[in-house]
Amino acid sequence: MTKNTDISAILPQTLADSLSEPKSHAEMMKHKTLTEKAFPHVRMRRLRQNSAIRDMVRENALSANDLILPIFVEEELKERQPIKSLPGIYRETETSLATAVKEASSEGIRGVMVFGVSHNKDHIGSDTMNPNGLLARMIDRAKQAAPEAAVIADVCFCEYTDHGHCGPINELGDVDNDKTIENVAMQAVVAAEAGADIIAPSGMMDGQVSAIRHALDVTGHSHVPIMAYAAKFASNFYGPFRDAAGCSLGHVHNVPTHRKTYQMDPANGREAIRDALMDEQEGADMLMVKPGMAYLDVLKELRQNTELPLAAYQVSGEYAMMKFAAEAGALDFQDVMMESLLAFKRAGADMILSYSSVDAVRWIKNQ
Ligand SMILES: [Zn+2]
Numbered sequence: 001m002t003k004n005t006d007i008s009a010i011l012p013q014t015l016a017d018s019l020s021e022p023k024s025h026a027e028m029m030k031h032k033t034l035t036e037k038a039f040p041h042v043r044m045r046r047l048r049q050n051s052a053i054r055d056m057v058r059e060n061a062l063s064a065n066d067l068i069l070p071i072f073v074e075e076e077l078k079e080r081q082p083i084k085s086l087p088g089i090y091r092e093t094e095t096s097l098a099t100a101v102k103e104a105s106s107e108g109i110r111g112v113m114v115f116g117v118s119h120n121k122d123h124i125g126s127d128t129m130n131p132n133g134l135l136a137r138m139i140d141r142a143k144q145a146a147p148e149a150a151v152i153a154d155v156c157f158c159e160y161t162d163h164g165h166c167g168p169i170n171e172l173g174d175v176d177n178d179k180t181i182e183n184v185a186m187q188a189v190v191a192a193e194a195g196a197d198i199i200a201p202s203g204m205m206d207g208q209v210s211a212i213r214h215a216l217d218v219t220g221h222s223h224v225p226i227m228a229y230a231a232k233f234a235s236n237f238y239g240p241f242r243d244a245a246g247c248s249l250g251h252v253h254n255v256p257t258h259r260k261t262y263q264m265d266p267a268n269g270r271e272a273i274r275d276a277l278m279d280e281q282e283g284a285d286m287l288m289v290k291p292g293m294a295y296l297d298v299l300k301e302l303r304q305n306t307e308l309p310l311a312a313y314q315v316s317g318e319y320a321m322m323k324f325a326a327e328a329g330a331l332d333f334q335d336v337m338m339e340s341l342l343a344f345k346r347a348g349a350d351m352i353l354s355y356s357s358v359d360a361v362r363w364i365k366n367q
Helices: 013-020 025-030 034-038 044-048 051-057 094-107 134-145 177-193 208-218 236-245 270-281 293-303 316-327 333-347 357-365
Strands: 067-074 090-092 111-117 150-155 198-201 227-232 286-290 310-313 351-353
Touching: 044 051, 067 094, 067 134, 067 357, 090 094, 094 111, 094 134, 094 357, 111 134, 111 236, 134 150, 134 177, 150 177, 177 198, 177 208, 198 208, 227 270, 227 293, 236 316, 270 286, 270 293, 286 293, 293 310, 293 333, 316 333, 333 351, 333 357
Parallel strands: 067 090, 067 111, 067 351, 111 150, 150 198, 198 227, 227 286, 286 310, 310 351
Antiparallel strands: none
């Protein structure tokens, strides 16, 4: 630019006018458009203007590696049964379990978690400690169907006790913590011996992680990691699961109709972090927050307090809400499911358990 260039020629008209004839500040502002007055130097929309840029700046993405599929298996079943409260989800037979695991693995799912629907219930859930019981058979069947996939054993008793609680009931009518952890340690060894790649204790008993770690270590399973249900809340979002797994409460006289003495109070965020970090101290290799969507704050805060891999469990009630809303025409199931799964990643989950895991992998491939 030479010294003689008329600067007003390259200025916006309003600014040029203001240079040529001096005006009061108020008068100058009157002639400016709203944009000129606000003058946003930083425009967030620059990075949203086309899909190429949006793809480049995207912070989180979902992949098949993130997803774990929970599977229900009922013994003595002839044909797999649809679960009314979870449209699209089935109680598999012990035979169709193999098909479901193979299918998930061939789609790219890296982990499956098996839940039994027992026909052999008793006061303590002894079937889970039997090397020929349903838990051991499911693990063995899943492992043989897809040796390349990680079989995660949910270890607890609620699906195998006649009263539906997560351990034996003591004389006070409450779940006996210390008896339960002795039993769950035995159950974990049975699961590891059946071929489980990961042990996931879900009973929220105090000391269960260290009891399991010790039992695994002294029985030659020191290589088997523990995924602790570290912050599991006494949530109302589990309703369809209990229907699916046959572990609802209230059908046995004189036992509590809730799990509030062991699962966490939904009001408590700080306690959740404390409980989860205690599992880490006890030797957990991975921590889980359950349920998912209503507890993203807990997941995020836990992410900031631990270096362990984190899992989030998108529970049955969350799946059902989206599914039934979609069936009523209120939402698009695929869109809301993918958005919700991505939200877990954003909050800090490394792994997500979802009943839509296989759907999600297929949708990711077709994107
Ligand atoms: Zn349980």
